[in-house]
Amino acid sequence: MLVKKLFTLVFIRKEDQILLGFKKRGFGMNKWNGFGGKVEPNETILEAAARELKEECCLTVKPGDLKNIAHLEFTFEGEPTLMDVRVFSTSIFEGTPKETEEMRPKWFRHEDVPFEDMWLDDKLWFPYMLQGKKFFGHFHYEGFDKILNYKIEELDSMKAFYENRKTK
Numbered sequence: 001m002l003v004k005k006l007f008t009l010v011f012i013r014k015e016d017q018i019l020l021g022f023k024k025r026g027f028g029m030n031k032w033n034g035f036g037g038k039v040e041p042n043e044t045i046l047e048a049a050a051r052e053l054k055e056e057c058c059l060t061v062k063p064g065d066l067k068n069i070a071h072l073e074f075t076f077e078g079e080p081t082l083m084d085v086r087v088f089s090t091s092i093f094e095g096t097p098k099e100t101e102e103m104r105p106k107w108f109r110h111e112d113v114p115f116e117d118m119w120l121d122d123k124l125w126f127p128y129m130l131q132g133k134k135f136f137g138h139f140h141y142e143g144f145d146k147i148l149n150y151k152i153e154e155l156d157s158m159k160a161f162y163e164n165r166k167t168k
């Protein structure tokens with residue numbers, strides 16, 4: 001049986017640009033990604049998303065301004081963990097992105113997103129996100145550099161997606 005671990009992933013948008021952070025340490029080191037991490041036991045998912053954004057690039061968002069745009073799952077061959085990643089996006093934020101011990105932030109135009117230095121799965125689902133679609137994705141990896149299989153589904157509504165999962 002897989003043990004589920006809850007994570008957040010936040011993308012800040014500005015006109016035709018998206019803010020990514022270059023991960024300087026830990027899981028996903030040396031890759032560009034959104035901002036996020038584990039949800040602590042004392043906080044809601046939205047609070048965790050806002051906290052991680054602040055810790056990783058010094059931007060402030062109100063949890064209520066974060067829009068849930070996707071649900072991603074990652075599993076790894078031979079590993080008992082399922083990473084359950086709640087993806088959020090907003091263009092409402094305060095502050096200027098600043099480098100921290102964990103991340104070096106940088107704005108990218110949509111056509112310049114550096115997929116060659118990102119998780120392999122990102123180039124499969126970023127087009128959905130950049131077109132404003134909601135979606136579910138599951139990616140099964142062997143190690144960190146090979147996707148054995150995956151599934152991506154466009155969703156009408158995140159609320160309906162979570163209600164539907166509860167009843168299954």
Ligand SMILES: Nc1ncnc2c1[nH]c(=O)n2[C@H]1C[C@H](O)[C@@H](COP(=O)(O)OP(=O)(O)OP(=O)(O)O)O1
Pocket residue numbers: 007008009010026027028033034035036037038074083085119120121122
């Ligand atoms: N494959 C893939 N694509 C895109 N994004 C991700 C993945 N795998 C992932 O884990 N992620 C995201 C989900 C999270 O936002 C981070 C991972 O969080 P992590 O840095 O391990 O969590 P922290 O709580 O910050 O960890 P510590 O630094 O405190 O140990 O990557």
